[in-house]
Amino acid sequence: MxxxxxxxxxxxxxxxxxxxxxxxxxxxxxxxxxxxxxxxxxxxxxxxxxxxxxxxxxxxxxxxxxxxxxxxxxxxxxxxxxxxxxxxxxxxxxxxxxVSGIAELISAPVEGSAPPQAAAVVSPAATGPAYENGLQKAGYTPSYLFEELGIPERTGAAAVDAASVEAFELVVTDEAVPEWQGLALIDLEAGKSLQEVKEGLGIGDYVDDPTKxxxxxxxxxxxxxxxxxxxxxxxxxxxxxxxxxxxSFQDWLVFLHPAQAQYAVKDRNGAFRLSGGAGTGKTVVAIHRAKHLADHHPDSRILLTTFTKTLADSLAQNVGRLDPGLKQSDRLDESRVTVAGIDSVAAQVWSKASPEEQAGAFRVVLGTPDAAATSRSSDKEWDEALEQVEHKLEPALANPTFLGQEYLSIVLANSVTDRDGYLTVPRGGRGTALNRMKRIEVWKVIEAYRRICRSKGAVSYPELAALAAAVLDQRAAGAGDRPFDHVIVDEAQDFHAGHWLLLRALVAPGANDLFIAEDSHQRIYGQKVPLSRFGIQIVGRSRRLTLNYRTTAQNLAFAVGLLSGVPFTDIEDTAEESADYRSARSGPHPQLEGKESLSKELDNAAGWIKAWSNDADFAPETIGVLVRSGKQVDFVVSGLLERGVSVQKVSGDKEAHPDEPVVMTMHRAKGMEFSKVILFGVGEASMPLQWALKDLGDAEKSDALLQERSLLYVAATRARDELVVSWSGKPSELLGIGA
Missing domain, CATH: 3.30.2310.20 (RelE-like)
Incomplete structure (x- = not known):
């Protein structure tokens, strides 16, 4: 055989x-x-x-x-x-x-013809703006690149001599250049050290063995x-x-780059954080991490969790794709590997708690055992509280956005149950300052909110997460066991204080307890809260991925451009850069197309979809039309149908089916990818949504705008190959272009 x-x-x-x-x-x-x-x-x-x-x-x-x-x-x-x-x-x-000991398939010159590799990697004349070639800046030469890595001098010369981004991309993405060589050049050009590149690719001191x-x-x-x-x-x-x-189109979803393998398999003394931009492979590492722990710690209990049910379903599918034999479940205690959304985990912990445990949790979180959690509260209860209480708060404070964030990030995060506790609790990280008198007024509204919710038997999702955490902490204090030995978190940037309380309660501090994958540039929900506040220490145990595997260099440049000039910080409030993100793929430049009317914008979208669909080998479901709101989804679906283009609406937990392009909100597209993407309706009235900014204070408005920018970045990075951005009337201010 x-x-x-x-x-x-x-x-x-x-x-x-x-x-x-x-x-x-x-x-x-x-x-x-x-x-x-x-x-x-x-x-x-x-x-x-x-x-x-x-x-x-x-x-x-x-x-x-x-x-x-x-x-x-x-x-x-x-x-x-x-x-x-x-x-x-x-x-x-x-x-x-x-030099490297890596297997390669290369083309040899045919007698009487030019060497194909030479023809493939010749640098073109610069077509874009002049740029500072990182290889030249670091002093790399073709001979040095060959001596240290084994990159042929002809390829090295083309990369070192590249006078534009386009010229460099042509070299590193050419089919004649082995992929590992292209990736090594990308990392070196981006400023990584030679040693880092070698370690990432597993290149040591290769010695030829003459006995073999x-x-x-x-x-x-x-x-x-x-x-x-x-x-x-x-x-x-x-x-x-x-x-x-x-x-196929789904390959990269479970492909683990050699440079990422160490993060999936290395043992850690405690919590570990892996950050990186969209498409850099954080989710892939998380999936491989779950498999590695399951394979090498056969008696351990593992949780792989994320922000939404849709994302959790995607994780479960990819775990199955990676290892069809690995038993998993979305229910606690049914399998050694649990894959579930974090709110589902909270609900399951709470539903299995005894009445005594629930009463104790209510006392810890809400200050009274006399409560219930039969339904979920919303902003409506904040509006009711503001109407019932006589207060002296200005509009920037007397709104559900500020109050909800204050309640979640300060009150719930610190288990504050009375006015005295609120008056003395530190408020670090909250942009809006409150003196003592304002705190007193805010607490009046919070008390009313809690009273209203208690009368309805309602708690919010963040409260439910905090209650579930309190249940688990009580069990542990009574010599009980934590539910898991290892917890892996994806999309951690969107987790709120209630989630972090629960995550800390799900697993005891120790070796390989928490693996946290996050990207601050993709924070489209929630508020940043320092992890140390919840007993999660990651100082010295944090790494960052910068190489994008999904998006072409052209689309990535556009998406990163949306973030430029705007300060982003990670979940530890440390400045997060985006300028060093790189892609190993090349493709057409994004098309930015403004139209006079919505009708003409729909005509334009229909034209693109029809053109893409003319390719007999192209899968229609890999076309995504992404919009800002659910109302826009319905409008676009009907508008395209009128133009002879049949598409499918995907919302909530509904999955896309084959053979039709997909229309969904940008939020729903989180965690997904498409070959071709149209960002539809990116106009000044839609992004940001003007009504959502009304009456917000400066700090809350600034954060809301940051999340809108992140949402547009998320949407743009859903495209693997082609990206079209369209609007009618004036473009969104977030695009940074004129009308």
Missing amino acids: ASVTLMKGANKVDGSLKGKVLDFLYKLQEDDTSPGLHIEPMKTYKDSRARTGRVDQQFRAVLFKLVAGTEPHYVYAGTYNHDEAIKKAQTSILTVNP SDDEKLAEALKHPASKLEFTYAEGFEDLEYVINNE
Whole structure:
């Protein structure tokens, strides 16, 4: 029986051919000597290992045969038309990089023609504004890049000499350049040290072993962490089928870059935070972290949680995609691995608490055991409290936004239950200052709010999370056990104080207790609260990802531009940068298109969708039209239908179905991705929503605008390949352009 390694991208064949390729590889694994495979070596070659095999009368597979061990090992490099397959097999070389020890498939020059790699990486004339090439600034030379990393001098020279962003991107994303080399150049250009790059790719001091055959060296090189960027080993028939059928739009969702592996597998003495921009792979690391802990700590209880049910469902799907055999559940105590939204976790803890435990929690959180939690409160109760109480608060303080944030970030976070406690509690992090008299007036409203909610048997979602935390803390104080040994948190930037109280209560402090993935630039809900306030210490245990795997460099530049000049801080209130985000992918520039009317903007959107849909191989459900509000969703769906474009509305927990483009709010799109995205209605009246800013104080208004900017950034980074931004009338101020 033969073993097979597949090269990334080699299985990108259409549906009619995919089954034949899979059948060919099945038979190859089973018996590579079968006459029906027609495995033939090349008469002229640059690599004696090169072979082709018959897929059907028209197509042949390109293979490289290694003899290293008791069974033959084939590297599958793709299926091509007969003549093209022969040419590729004759001119390709599977080799070990002499410096890094990484396996590479490179093209050798054909006699009488120019070297294809040279043609591929020649830098074009600068087409964009002049920029400071980070490689030049650091003093890197082509010879040094080869000596230290094994990057060919021709490729290194093209990168070092690049005079524009476009020129540099052309080098690092070219198909002739192995992916690990492109990523190394991107990181070096962005300012990472050579040592950091080596560590990220797993490059040590490679020493050639003369006692091993060339095939044995190649077999070993294919196991290198960085080789896995381009080569996937198929252990058996099931692996073959999975790889062939699943290399698609969803690939990157579970792909772990070698530089990220350390974060997924390394043991920590306590809580650890991983930050990074949209598309940098934080969620992928979190998923792999859950699998690693499950595999290596078989008796442990693991929670993988996030902000919403929709995001939790996505996490569960991707955990299943990564390891179909890993048992998981969204219910506590049903499986060793629980994947659930944080509010669902709170509700489950509370529902399972005894009446005595609930009474004790009410006393801790609300100051009285005489309460109930049969329904959920909202801003309506704040409005009622303001109407019932005679107060002297100005409009900037007498509104549900300020009061709700104050109650959550100060009162609930510190378990304040009476006026004296509120008058003395520190308010660090709150932008609006309150003197003693104002605190007294605010507490009057808070008391009324609590009284109204108690009369209705209602608590807010943040209160429920705090109550659940109090239940767990009481159990632990009575020598009870915490529910989990390891908790992994995704989208942590949106978690509020109640959530953090609960997270700390779910797992005891200790080794590998909390793994926190977050991006302050994507905070579209909630308020920042220092983690140390909840007994979560991450000082010295925090790292940041900067390489984007989802979005093209052009789309990323636009999205990051939305954040420029605006101060962002992380969950520890430390300044967070965005200028060093980089992408390893290239594509068309975003299209910014203003129209005279909504009707013409709809015409424009319909035109884009029709043009994209003309591609027979394109999946319509990978087109996303994102808008600011739910009302806009309905308007766009009906407007596109009138123009002959059928789309699907996705809201709440509803999942998108195949074969139709998707229309949803920007909030609903959080955690999702599309190949093509239209940001519709990004006009001055829609972003930011003007009514939402009414009567807000300066600090609250500033934070609301920051969240609107983050929302637009989130929406823009949903696009993998193409991005269109449209509006009618005047554009949003957040775009930073004129009318």
